[in-house]
Amino acid sequence: MAISIGIVIGVGIFRVPAEVAKCLPSGPLILLAWLVGGLISLMGALCYAELSATFPETGGDYVYLRNGYGKLVAFLYAWTQLTIIRTGSIATISYLFADYACGLLSVTGSWAKPLAVGVISILALVNLAGLNYGRIAQNLLTLAKLSALLFLVVCGLLSGKGEPSRLTALADVSINIKLISSFLLALIPVLWTYGGWQESVFVAGETREARKSLPFALLGTVAVVGSAYMCVNALLLYLLPPEKIAASPLIAADVLDLIYGGLSGKLLEALVVLYSIGSVNAMIITGSRVTYAMAQDFPLFQFLARTDGKTNTPTAALLLNAVGSCIFVMLGSFDRLLFFTGIAVWLFFALVVACVFIFRLRQPQVERPFIVPLYPWLPACFLLACTGLCLNTLLWYPQQSILGLALVASGAPVYYLSQSLSRRGTRRHTRDEI
16 A cells, blocks of 8 residues: 555645646536546556456566466556656656755755656665565655645644635536536546556565455555545645636645745645655556566566565666666656657556456456456446547547557567567577487
């Protein structure tokens, strides 16, 4: 839970509410969008709970895709994670950490890149010492995150500076196609902010009693995150009207300024620094496990399957992810590149959840410690949501979406090269034996 919550509750909650308020005109509709986002995430978590309990192996999504569709699809997923999504996300959040750390420490912006590289390096070293150290760090960071968020909400509600009626006052709007379209558009940033609830499945092979603990972690994560997000948005609407929220990209700064006055700047910088460190640490833990699982299946990447004899940590995969993230930091801005992969994220989500149907048909006799309720309707609803988000992204951002899919497809030549080298190695080994 600490890993998943550490990734999900990040800096997004400090800026995404403004994007949601731009789409929706009233407090109840805004809260409804966050509630629906939580319910969609819950449906996904229930599907992942069955998959993780059935296949409690390190690698998570990679394992489900490999067992469901074969090695090519699984490799394309791991390739996308390794080259763009995971390393780019770590670097992006490290950059954000560095920008706010410069302000907190009162140093110039020239320190941003060294600080970003430094936080990645330090957290990588912590995790190289073993998952136990990374786990302790993540538990403490996640506890600090939730405590800071709870403190912010309580102080805001007790400040007496808000208007409770905004939480229930509906704007003068009628239900029509335009409103429905706006609501669906608002779900895109909402679900982006919820993203990461499934991260605990990547360390399944290193989790005690994974068949029991992973479903609990998945469902517990969504419950905690959903509650936290509803409280934060209720606080925002209590303190500020929807139109003011929509006009403020740095809504957290406005809220803190309203509650704490002159101290708000430093408090915001400290919060972002704390949240960024927790997210980076969690993604370093999980990202290396995806690469490790992929490396075991492909001789070309066998060097990434090496583990430490004492800690069983996938050291080579962890180092590669850290180095790749540092390279992204040194190259500069890459936000647009990450945006290109948005359609790929929801495409792989759909493919993973479709595995629930595939395994039920193909392996009905396999023991399932957790069974997704309301089958097949609940997985079908989540698949429908993923499909809608893919199509919506393709409709609104066609060029970026096509490029994102091209980045995924770029892994195919690497896959066939690896398979070719593997077959050559097998034939050579056979000739030597003869």
